[in-house]
Amino acid sequence: MKYQSPLNIPKDNISSPYSIITCKAGQSGCKNSLIDTKKTAEEIHRILEKIGLGEYIKSKTNGGKIPYHMKFKAAVAGCPNSCSQPQIKDFGVSGQAMPIAVLNRCTECMECVVICREKGAVDVIDARPVFDYNLCVMCGDCAKACPTETIIIAKKGAKVMANGKLGRHPKLADVIAEFTNKDEAYELLRKLVKERMKK
Structure with a gap:
């Protein structure tokens, strides 16, 4: 799975059931990054594969092309600048740090x-x-x-967002947790995907 920078997104692969985008911190590093975006994206990919989301989405198309609106879209941003736009994805993670x-x-x-x-x-x-x-x-x-x-x-951690989308009826993602650790964020992803696969 290739993790794409939003600054250079290649044409969408029509056979891929999901996309995972990272900000440039996942590609070349970024001084603002508060979380490891590349490792987070890799773990998201591993979880989606293990759950079988790809096969589930493919089964809904009877082996045909997967329309963009059916793909599961995830984004990982290293900081609140959110260059990878996690607010408009099915699942988004953004690093955050609370100053005192x-x-x-x-x-x-x-x-x-x-x-x-x-x-x-x-x-x-x-x-x-x-x-x-x-x-x-x-x-x-x-x-x-x-x-x-x-x-x-x-404290440092990740803001976790879900159910954002663009299109005909755009909606910003809901913030479902803040300052989560990695394990908490991944568990939220598992729950979200399993719920979606029940539909």
Whole structure:
């Protein structure tokens, strides 16, 4: 199975029952990546093969070409930038990292505020970084930028999304779990696929 970068997607293979796309972190590495996208994509492929999803989809077409809307589409993104577009796939995984502030170290350099692309997600008040987690996308850039390690990453994991699609009736995927570890994410995939195969 070839894992494709969204920057260079080859023509869809008409015989393939599913596609698994990674962001460029899975191809050449990326400084923003919070999870190993290549290994995650390989494990998704292994799980789909073991469950027999490919054979199930092929059985629905009586051996003919598999229409695009019948293919199972998965995407793995290394960070919340989501270059591989997991929000519009049947199953999507995106790396995330939750920043927190450690007291009594902040020098009010404001590097965290400068680096943050989400206006208002982090501010420095009384020599302490303060986060608005409703605005924070959990990229972890503020922690990387902090020269005093006042901001650290409290937890890392994967946001797991399901049931996104484009087409005539587009729908963004539902977030079904956040900050999952690998095993939890893979178990969610198994459940999703098994439910779909009951239909």
